[in-house]
Amino acid sequence: xxxxxxxxxxxxxxxxxxxxxxxxxxxxxxxxxxxxxxxxxxxxxxxxxxxxxxxxxxxxxxxxxxxxxxxxxxxxxxxxxxxxxxxxxxxxxxxxxxxxxxxxxxxxxxxxxxxxxxxxxxxxxxxxxxxxxxxxxxxxxxxxxxxxxxxxxxxxxxxxxxxxxxxxxxxxxxxxxxxxxxxxxxxxxxxxxxxxxxxxxxxxxxxxxxxxxxxxxxxxxxxxxxxxxxxxxxxxxxxxxxxxxxxxxxxxxxxxxxxxxxxxxxxxxxxxxxxxxxxxxxxxxxxxxxxxxxxxxxxxxxxxxx
Numbered sequence: 001x002x003x004x005x006x007x008x009x010x011x012x013x014x015x016x017x018x019x020x021x022x023x024x025x026x027x028x029x030x031x032x033x034x035x036x037x038x039x040x041x042x043x044x045x046x047x048x049x050x051x052x053x054x055x056x057x058x059x060x061x062x063x064x065x066x067x068x069x070x071x072x073x074x075x076x077x078x079x080x081x082x083x084x085x086x087x088x089x090x091x092x093x094x095x096x097x098x099x100x101x102x103x104x105x106x107x108x109x110x111x112x113x114x115x116x117x118x119x120x121x122x123x124x125x126x127x128x129x130x131x132x133x134x135x136x137x138x139x140x141x142x143x144x145x146x147x148x149x150x151x152x153x154x155x156x157x158x159x160x161x162x163x164x165x166x167x168x169x170x171x172x173x174x175x176x177x178x179x180x181x182x183x184x185x186x187x188x189x190x191x192x193x194x195x196x197x198x199x200x201x202x203x204x205x206x207x208x209x210x211x212x213x214x215x216x217x218x219x220x221x222x223x224x225x226x227x228x229x230x231x232x233x234x235x236x237x238x239x240x241x242x243x244x245x246x247x248x249x250x251x252x253x254x255x256x257x258x259x260x261x262x263x264x265x266x267x268x269x270x271x272x273x274x275x276x277x278x279x280x281x282x283x284x285x286x287x288x289x290x291x292x293x294x295x296x297x298x299x300x301x302x303x304x305x306x
Contacts, residue, residue: 001254004306005159006042006074010151011035012144034137036080036144038067038152042304043075053081059141066142070149071156072256073306080141093127101126156306163301164251170294171244174268177294178237178244181275181287236278240271240291258305265299 014034048067050060067076093101101123108115118126247264250257272295276288 002157003160003164003251003254003257004153004156005163005304006040006156006258006306007159007304008152008155009037009039010148010155011037012148012151014140014144033083034080034140034144035083036078036141036148038076038078038145038148040071040074040076040152040156043073046071046073047075049075049077051077051079055082056080056137056141059138062138062142063145066145067149070153071306073258078145080145082137093123097127098123160305163305164254166301167251167298168248170298171248173294174244174291175241177287177291178241181237181284182234184284184287236271236274240268240275243268243271256306258302261302261305262299265295265302268295269299 013036046068048064050063052060052063063078063080067078101118105118109117243264247261247268250260250264269292272288272291275291276285
Protein backbone atom coordinates (compact mmCIF):
# COMPACT_ATOMS: atom_id res chain seq x y z
CA UNK A 1 0.00 0.00 0.00
CA UNK A 2 1.19 3.55 -0.61
CA UNK A 3 2.12 6.02 2.11
CA UNK A 4 -0.28 8.97 2.28
CA UNK A 5 0.50 12.48 3.39
CA UNK A 6 -2.17 14.44 5.25
CA UNK A 7 -1.46 17.54 3.16
CA UNK A 8 -3.27 18.11 -0.11
CA UNK A 9 -5.61 20.25 -2.17
CA UNK A 10 -8.09 19.59 -4.98
CA UNK A 11 -11.04 21.27 -6.66
CA UNK A 12 -13.72 20.37 -9.17
CA UNK A 13 -16.51 22.20 -10.97
CA UNK A 14 -19.64 21.32 -12.86
CA UNK A 15 -19.47 22.77 -16.35
CA UNK A 16 -22.27 25.24 -17.24
CA UNK A 17 -25.00 23.72 -19.32
CA UNK A 18 -25.02 20.36 -17.49
CA UNK A 19 -27.73 21.30 -15.04
CA UNK A 20 -29.45 18.82 -12.75
CA UNK A 21 -33.12 17.95 -12.90
CA UNK A 22 -35.72 19.92 -10.99
CA UNK A 23 -38.30 18.46 -8.66
CA UNK A 24 -40.69 18.14 -11.58
CA UNK A 25 -38.34 15.60 -13.18
CA UNK A 26 -37.70 17.70 -16.31
CA UNK A 27 -34.27 18.68 -17.57
CA UNK A 28 -33.88 22.44 -17.48
CA UNK A 29 -30.87 24.55 -18.30
CA UNK A 30 -29.73 26.09 -15.05
CA UNK A 31 -27.71 29.33 -15.06
CA UNK A 32 -25.44 28.06 -12.30
CA UNK A 33 -22.12 26.37 -11.80
CA UNK A 34 -21.36 24.03 -8.93
CA UNK A 35 -17.85 24.40 -7.52
CA UNK A 36 -16.15 22.45 -4.74
CA UNK A 37 -12.74 22.80 -3.07
CA UNK A 38 -11.22 20.41 -0.58
CA UNK A 39 -7.97 20.92 1.29
CA UNK A 40 -6.32 19.01 4.11
CA UNK A 41 -3.47 19.50 6.58
CA UNK A 42 -2.05 17.34 9.33
CA UNK A 43 -4.05 16.54 12.46
CA UNK A 44 -4.02 13.82 15.11
CA UNK A 45 -7.50 12.67 14.07
CA UNK A 46 -9.99 13.18 11.23
CA UNK A 47 -11.38 16.70 11.62
CA UNK A 48 -13.96 17.66 8.97
CA UNK A 49 -15.30 21.18 8.48
CA UNK A 50 -17.74 22.37 5.80
CA UNK A 51 -18.52 25.74 4.27
CA UNK A 52 -21.47 25.09 2.00
CA UNK A 53 -23.81 27.40 0.13
CA UNK A 54 -27.41 27.65 1.23
CA UNK A 55 -28.56 25.28 -1.51
CA UNK A 56 -26.08 22.58 -0.44
CA UNK A 57 -26.19 22.54 3.36
CA UNK A 58 -28.60 19.63 3.48
CA UNK A 59 -25.98 17.48 1.75
CA UNK A 60 -23.34 17.81 4.48
CA UNK A 61 -24.03 14.35 6.03
CA UNK A 62 -23.59 12.66 2.64
CA UNK A 63 -20.34 14.54 2.02
CA UNK A 64 -19.10 13.66 5.50
CA UNK A 65 -19.75 9.96 4.83
CA UNK A 66 -18.10 10.11 1.41
CA UNK A 67 -14.91 11.73 2.74
CA UNK A 68 -14.73 9.58 5.88
CA UNK A 69 -14.69 6.45 3.73
CA UNK A 70 -11.48 7.55 1.97
CA UNK A 71 -9.58 9.66 4.50
CA UNK A 72 -8.73 8.55 8.03
CA UNK A 73 -6.62 11.39 9.44
CA UNK A 74 -6.16 15.10 8.82
CA UNK A 75 -7.94 18.42 9.19
CA UNK A 76 -10.10 18.54 6.07
CA UNK A 77 -11.97 21.65 4.95
CA UNK A 78 -14.63 21.47 2.23
CA UNK A 79 -16.03 24.53 0.45
CA UNK A 80 -18.87 24.23 -2.04
CA UNK A 81 -21.28 26.72 -3.56
CA UNK A 82 -23.47 27.36 -6.54
CA UNK A 83 -22.58 30.39 -8.63
CA UNK A 84 -24.68 31.97 -11.37
CA UNK A 85 -23.20 33.50 -14.54
CA UNK A 86 -23.75 37.04 -15.68
CA UNK A 87 -25.19 35.99 -19.06
CA UNK A 88 -27.54 33.33 -17.71
CA UNK A 89 -28.25 34.60 -14.21
CA UNK A 90 -31.63 36.25 -14.95
CA UNK A 91 -34.71 34.04 -14.99
CA UNK A 92 -38.22 35.14 -15.80
CA UNK A 93 -40.34 34.97 -12.63
CA UNK A 94 -43.46 32.84 -12.84
CA UNK A 95 -46.88 34.34 -12.24
CA UNK A 96 -47.21 32.33 -9.03
CA UNK A 97 -43.93 33.71 -7.75
CA UNK A 98 -44.94 37.30 -8.51
CA UNK A 99 -48.29 36.84 -6.80
CA UNK A 100 -46.62 35.34 -3.73
CA UNK A 101 -44.08 38.19 -3.52
CA UNK A 102 -46.86 40.76 -3.93
CA UNK A 103 -48.92 39.18 -1.14
CA UNK A 104 -45.90 39.07 1.14
CA UNK A 105 -45.11 42.68 0.42
CA UNK A 106 -48.65 43.75 1.31
CA UNK A 107 -48.47 41.81 4.57
CA UNK A 108 -45.21 43.53 5.49
CA UNK A 109 -46.56 46.99 4.62
CA UNK A 110 -49.60 46.34 6.80
CA UNK A 111 -47.36 46.08 9.81
CA UNK A 112 -44.60 48.37 8.54
CA UNK A 113 -46.17 51.09 6.36
CA UNK A 114 -42.87 52.91 5.86
CA UNK A 115 -41.09 49.85 4.44
CA UNK A 116 -39.93 50.52 0.84
CA UNK A 117 -41.45 48.56 -2.00
CA UNK A 118 -39.53 45.72 -3.66
CA UNK A 119 -37.38 46.83 -6.57
CA UNK A 120 -37.19 44.98 -9.88
CA UNK A 121 -33.66 43.77 -9.02
CA UNK A 122 -34.83 42.42 -5.67
CA UNK A 123 -37.78 40.63 -7.27
CA UNK A 124 -35.51 38.99 -9.86
CA UNK A 125 -33.02 37.93 -7.17
CA UNK A 126 -35.73 36.42 -4.97
CA UNK A 127 -37.26 34.64 -7.94
CA UNK A 128 -33.87 33.20 -8.95
CA UNK A 129 -33.23 32.04 -5.40
CA UNK A 130 -36.59 30.28 -5.37
CA UNK A 131 -35.80 28.60 -8.69
CA UNK A 132 -32.41 27.48 -7.40
CA UNK A 133 -34.14 25.91 -4.43
CA UNK A 134 -36.16 23.76 -6.81
CA UNK A 135 -33.01 22.16 -8.22
CA UNK A 136 -31.87 18.78 -6.91
CA UNK A 137 -28.09 19.00 -6.48
CA UNK A 138 -27.67 15.53 -4.98
CA UNK A 139 -26.24 13.73 -8.00
CA UNK A 140 -24.07 16.59 -9.33
CA UNK A 141 -22.67 17.27 -5.87
CA UNK A 142 -21.76 13.61 -5.41
CA UNK A 143 -20.04 13.59 -8.79
CA UNK A 144 -18.11 16.80 -8.15
CA UNK A 145 -17.17 15.74 -4.61
CA UNK A 146 -16.08 12.31 -5.83
CA UNK A 147 -13.84 13.85 -8.50
CA UNK A 148 -12.28 16.31 -6.04
CA UNK A 149 -11.78 13.57 -3.47
CA UNK A 150 -10.01 11.34 -6.01
CA UNK A 151 -7.69 14.22 -6.91
CA UNK A 152 -7.05 14.95 -3.23
CA UNK A 153 -6.18 11.33 -2.46
CA UNK A 154 -3.85 11.27 -5.48
CA UNK A 155 -2.15 14.47 -4.27
CA UNK A 156 -1.75 13.03 -0.78
CA UNK A 157 -0.29 9.85 -2.26
CA UNK A 158 2.28 11.80 -4.30
CA UNK A 159 3.30 13.82 -1.26
CA UNK A 160 3.40 10.62 0.81
CA UNK A 161 5.76 8.98 -1.68
CA UNK A 162 8.07 11.98 -1.44
CA UNK A 163 8.03 11.82 2.38
CA UNK A 164 8.66 8.06 2.35
CA UNK A 165 11.69 8.50 0.11
CA UNK A 166 13.12 11.17 2.41
CA UNK A 167 12.52 9.03 5.51
CA UNK A 168 14.22 6.00 3.97
CA UNK A 169 17.21 8.20 3.13
CA UNK A 170 17.42 9.41 6.73
CA UNK A 171 17.18 5.83 7.99
CA UNK A 172 20.14 4.85 5.81
CA UNK A 173 22.15 7.70 7.33
CA UNK A 174 21.20 6.53 10.84
CA UNK A 175 22.45 3.04 10.00
CA UNK A 176 25.74 4.53 8.86
CA UNK A 177 26.12 6.54 12.09
CA UNK A 178 25.37 3.45 14.20
CA UNK A 179 28.03 1.51 12.26
CA UNK A 180 30.51 4.30 13.03
CA UNK A 181 29.67 4.21 16.75
CA UNK A 182 30.00 0.44 17.33
CA UNK A 183 33.80 0.08 17.06
CA UNK A 184 34.44 3.22 19.12
CA UNK A 185 33.54 1.68 22.50
CA UNK A 186 36.13 -1.17 22.46
CA UNK A 187 38.75 1.34 21.34
CA UNK A 188 37.86 3.67 24.19
CA UNK A 189 38.00 0.82 26.73
CA UNK A 190 41.46 -0.26 25.53
CA UNK A 191 42.71 3.31 25.63
CA UNK A 192 41.40 3.71 29.15
CA UNK A 193 43.01 0.43 30.28
CA UNK A 194 46.38 1.59 28.95
CA UNK A 195 45.91 4.92 30.67
CA UNK A 196 45.21 3.21 34.00
CA UNK A 197 48.27 1.00 33.62
CA UNK A 198 50.49 3.98 32.90
CA UNK A 199 49.18 5.82 35.96
CA UNK A 200 49.73 2.81 38.19
CA UNK A 201 53.27 2.42 36.90
CA UNK A 202 53.92 6.06 37.72
CA UNK A 203 52.40 5.53 41.17
CA UNK A 204 54.60 2.47 41.79
CA UNK A 205 57.68 4.40 40.79
CA UNK A 206 56.84 7.11 43.31
CA UNK A 207 56.08 4.56 46.05
CA UNK A 208 59.36 2.70 45.37
CA UNK A 209 57.72 -0.64 44.69
CA UNK A 210 55.23 -0.66 47.56
CA UNK A 211 52.70 -2.20 45.16
CA UNK A 212 53.45 -5.28 43.03
CA UNK A 213 53.09 -5.16 39.22
CA UNK A 214 50.42 -7.87 39.39
CA UNK A 215 48.32 -5.84 41.82
CA UNK A 216 48.71 -2.75 39.65
CA UNK A 217 47.61 -4.64 36.57
CA UNK A 218 44.62 -6.16 38.34
CA UNK A 219 43.56 -2.77 39.61
CA UNK A 220 43.92 -1.29 36.12
CA UNK A 221 41.79 -4.08 34.66
CA UNK A 222 39.14 -3.55 37.34
CA UNK A 223 39.01 0.17 36.62
CA UNK A 224 38.89 -0.46 32.89
CA UNK A 225 36.03 -2.95 33.34
CA UNK A 226 34.03 -0.44 35.39
CA UNK A 227 34.71 2.18 32.74
CA UNK A 228 33.57 -0.17 29.99
CA UNK A 229 30.29 -0.88 31.78
CA UNK A 230 29.71 2.82 32.32
CA UNK A 231 30.18 3.78 28.66
CA UNK A 232 28.72 0.64 27.06
CA UNK A 233 26.18 1.70 24.42
CA UNK A 234 25.74 -1.69 22.75
CA UNK A 235 22.16 -2.01 24.01
CA UNK A 236 21.27 1.49 22.84
CA UNK A 237 22.71 0.82 19.39
CA UNK A 238 20.88 -2.51 19.18
CA UNK A 239 17.54 -0.94 20.10
CA UNK A 240 18.16 2.01 17.78
CA UNK A 241 18.91 -0.36 14.89
CA UNK A 242 15.78 -2.37 15.70
CA UNK A 243 13.64 0.80 15.59
CA UNK A 244 15.24 1.83 12.30
CA UNK A 245 14.40 -1.53 10.73
CA UNK A 246 10.81 -1.40 12.02
CA UNK A 247 10.30 2.10 10.61
CA UNK A 248 11.65 0.98 7.24
CA UNK A 249 9.32 -2.04 7.28
CA UNK A 250 6.28 0.14 8.02
CA UNK A 251 7.15 2.61 5.27
CA UNK A 252 7.43 -0.19 2.72
CA UNK A 253 4.17 -1.68 3.98
CA UNK A 254 2.33 1.67 3.73
CA UNK A 255 -1.23 2.37 4.80
CA UNK A 256 -2.22 4.14 8.01
CA UNK A 257 1.19 4.18 9.69
CA UNK A 258 1.50 7.77 10.94
CA UNK A 259 0.76 7.15 14.63
CA UNK A 260 3.08 4.13 14.85
CA UNK A 261 5.86 6.05 13.13
CA UNK A 262 5.42 8.91 15.57
CA UNK A 263 5.87 6.53 18.52
CA UNK A 264 8.97 4.91 16.99
CA UNK A 265 10.53 8.32 16.32
CA UNK A 266 10.17 9.11 20.03
CA UNK A 267 11.95 5.86 20.85
CA UNK A 268 14.74 6.68 18.40
CA UNK A 269 15.21 10.06 20.05
CA UNK A 270 15.43 8.43 23.49
CA UNK A 271 18.17 6.03 22.38
CA UNK A 272 20.16 8.83 20.70
CA UNK A 273 19.93 10.89 23.91
CA UNK A 274 21.20 7.98 26.01
CA UNK A 275 24.02 7.45 23.54
CA UNK A 276 25.06 11.06 24.00
CA UNK A 277 24.85 10.95 27.79
CA UNK A 278 27.17 7.90 27.90
CA UNK A 279 29.62 9.43 25.46
CA UNK A 280 33.25 9.36 26.59
CA UNK A 281 34.75 10.72 23.38
CA UNK A 282 34.16 13.69 21.11
CA UNK A 283 33.58 11.39 18.13
CA UNK A 284 30.76 9.57 19.92
CA UNK A 285 29.25 12.90 20.97
CA UNK A 286 29.31 14.06 17.35
CA UNK A 287 27.60 10.87 16.22
CA UNK A 288 24.88 11.36 18.85
CA UNK A 289 24.28 14.96 17.76
CA UNK A 290 24.11 13.97 14.08
CA UNK A 291 21.61 11.24 14.97
CA UNK A 292 19.38 13.67 16.87
CA UNK A 293 19.43 16.14 13.97
CA UNK A 294 18.29 13.39 11.57
CA UNK A 295 15.64 12.14 14.00
CA UNK A 296 14.24 15.64 14.47
CA UNK A 297 13.96 16.04 10.70
CA UNK A 298 12.16 12.69 10.55
CA UNK A 299 9.79 13.78 13.32
CA UNK A 300 8.72 16.82 11.27
CA UNK A 301 8.09 14.66 8.21
CA UNK A 302 6.23 11.95 10.11
CA UNK A 303 3.79 14.57 11.47
CA UNK A 304 2.37 14.81 7.93
CA UNK A 305 1.87 11.07 7.34
CA UNK A 306 -1.65 9.64 7.65
